[in-house]
Amino acid sequence: MKNVLVTGGAGFIGSNFVRYLLKAEALARVINLDVLTYAGSLENLNELPDVSRHTFVQGDIGDRALVEELFRRYEIDTVVHFAAESHVDRSILGPQLFVQTNVMGTFTLLDVARQVWLNEKSIPLEEVLFHHISTDEVFGSLASCDPAFSESTPYAPNSPYAASKAASDHLVRAYGHTYHLPVTITNCSNNYGPYQFPEKLIPLMILNGIDGKPLPVYGDGLQIRDWLFVEDHCEAIHRVLRKGQTGETYNIGGNNQPTNLEIINTICEILDEKLPSSPQVPHKKLINHVTDRPGHDRRYAMDIHKIQNELGWQPSQDLESGLRLTVDWYLAHPEWVEAIRKQQGYQTWLAQNYQKRGAAG
Ligand code: NAD
Numbered sequence: 001m002k003n004v005l006v007t008g009g010a011g012f013i014g015s016n017f018v019r020y021l022l023k024a025e026a027l028a029r030v031i032n033l034d035v036l037t038y039a040g041s042l043e044n045l046n047e048l049p050d051v052s053r054h055t056f057v058q059g060d061i062g063d064r065a066l067v068e069e070l071f072r073r074y075e076i077d078t079v080v081h082f083a084a085e086s087h088v089d090r091s092i093l094g095p096q097l098f099v100q101t102n103v104m105g106t107f108t109l110l111d112v113a114r115q116v117w118l119n120e121k122s123i124p125l126e127e128v129l130f131h132h133i134s135t136d137e138v139f140g141s142l143a144s145c146d147p148a149f150s151e152s153t154p155y156a157p158n159s160p161y162a163a164s165k166a167a168s169d170h171l172v173r174a175y176g177h178t179y180h181l182p183v184t185i186t187n188c189s190n191n192y193g194p195y196q197f198p199e200k201l202i203p204l205m206i207l208n209g210i211d212g213k214p215l216p217v218y219g220d221g222l223q224i225r226d227w228l229f230v231e232d233h234c235e236a237i238h239r240v241l242r243k244g245q246t247g248e249t250y251n252i253g254g255n256n257q258p259t260n261l262e263i264i265n266t267i268c269e270i271l272d273e274k275l276p277s278s279p280q281v282p283h284k285k286l287i288n289h290v291t292d293r294p295g296h297d298r299r300y301a302m303d304i305h306k307i308q309n310e311l312g313w314q315p316s317q318d319l320e321s322g323l324r325l326t327v328d329w330y331l332a333h334p335e336w337v338e339a340i341r342k343q344q345g346y347q348t349w350l351a352q353n354y355q356k357r358g359a360a361g
C-alpha cells in the first residue's frame with residue numbers, strides 16, 4: 001500500500017478515511033480523486049495529519065483518460081473506491097446520475113485497473129488491490145423476524161440508489177472472477193459522524209433541532225437501520241486492505257437496531273442537555289411526521305461475524321457515545337455548517353424534497 005487512489009475522498013466517509021489512512025499508514029501516499037459534487041468539499045479535508053502525502057485531484061471517475069493518467073503517473077497500487085451518488089431520496093427524484101456515476105464510474109475505474117495492472121503488468125499482481133465500498137441496501141428490506149443480512153444474502157435492491165450500488169458490486173465481482181483482478185468489497189450499514197452532509201437523517205435532525213425547524217420523520221418513523229460511527233467504518237476498511245482475502249466481501253455494521261424515532265428522540269435529549277437555555281427545549285416538540293419515502297425499506301440489520309472472526313474488527317463506539325461525539329462536532333463547527341447552508345443547491349434540495357411532503361397521511 002504505497003500509492004493509494006481514494007475516490008470520493010472529499011465526501012463524508014472518504015474524507016474521514018483519508019484522515020484515518022494518513023495516520024495509520026506512515027508511508028502511504030494518497031491521491032484523492034473527487035469531482036466535488038454538492039456532497040464533496042475541500043473543507044472536509046482540513047486538519048489532515050500529513051498534507052505532504054496527500055494530493056487532491058478534482059476530476060470525474062468516469063473520465064477514463066484522467067484515471068489512466070493518474071494510475072500511471074502515481075504508480076497506483078491500491079484503489080479505495082468511495083465516489084458515488086449516495087442519497088436515496090435524490091435517487092428517487094433523479095436516478096440517471098446514479099447509473100452514470102455509480103455504475104459507469106465504477107466500470108471505468110475497474111477497466112483502467114485491468115488495463116494498467118493486468119495488461120501492462122506495471123506492478124506485481126500480489127501488490128495491487130481494488131477495494132470497493134458498498135452498502136447494506138443492496139440486500140433489500142428485512143421483516144421484523146428475518147435474520148440479519150450476511151455476506152451470502154441474495155441481492156434485492158429496492159431504490160435506484162441501491163440498484164446502482166448492486167450493479168457496481170456485480171461489476172467488481174465479475175472483474176475479480178473473469179480477469180482475476182484482485183478485488184475486495186465491503187457492504188456497510190448507515191454511517192454517521194463528523195462531516196456528514198446534512199441531507200442524511202442524523203445531521204439533518206441535529207441542525208434542524210438547533211435551528212428550531214421541524215424534524216421531518218418519514219411515515220411512522222418505525223423503520224430500522226443499523227448505525228455505525230464513521231471512524232469505526234474507516235478502521236474496518238483498513239483491516240480489509242491489510243488482512244482481507246482477495247475476492248471476498250465483508251459486512252460491516254454497528255450491531256444496533258434502533259427505530260428512526262428512537263434515534264431522533266436520543267438526538268433531542270442530547271440537544272436538550274447540551275443547549276439547556278435554548279428556546280427549543282424540549283427539542284422533541286419539533287418532531288413532525290411527513291409523507292413517507294416511496295418504496296421505503298423497513299429494516300436493515302448486519303451480521304458482522306465474518307469480519308469479527310476473520311479480521312478481528314468490531315465497532316468501538318456504541319450509538320449513544322457516537323451520537324454525543326457527532327452532536328459535539330456539529331456544535332463546534334458552525335462555519336462548516338454555514339458554508340453548506342449558503343449553497344444554493346442545498347436550499348433548492350430542501351425545498352424539492354420537503355415542501356410537498358406535508359404531514360403524513
Ligand atoms: P458522499 O455523498 O458524502 O460523498 C461522495 C463523494 O463522491 C463526494 O465527495 C462527491 O463529490 C464524490 N463524487 C461523486 N461523483 C463523483 C464522480 N463522478 N467522480 C469523482 N467523485 C465523485 O457519500 P458518503 O456517504 O461518504 O458515501 C461514500 C461511499 O460509501 C458511497 O459509495 C456510498 O454508497 C457508500 N456507503 C455510504 C454509507 C453511508 O451511510 N453514508 C453507508 C454504506 C456505504
Ligand code: DAU
Nearest residue numbers: 086087088135136137189190199200201216217218223260
Ligand atoms: O444503509 C446504508 C445507506 O445508509 C447508505 O448506503 C446510503 O448512502 C446512506 O444515505 C444511508 O441511506 P438511508 O436511506 O438509510 O439514510 P438516510 O439518512 O437518508 O435515512 C435514514 C432513515 O431515516 C431512513 O429510514 C429514512 C429516514 N429519514 C431520512 C431523512 C433524510 C427520515 O425519516 N427523514 C428524513 O428527513
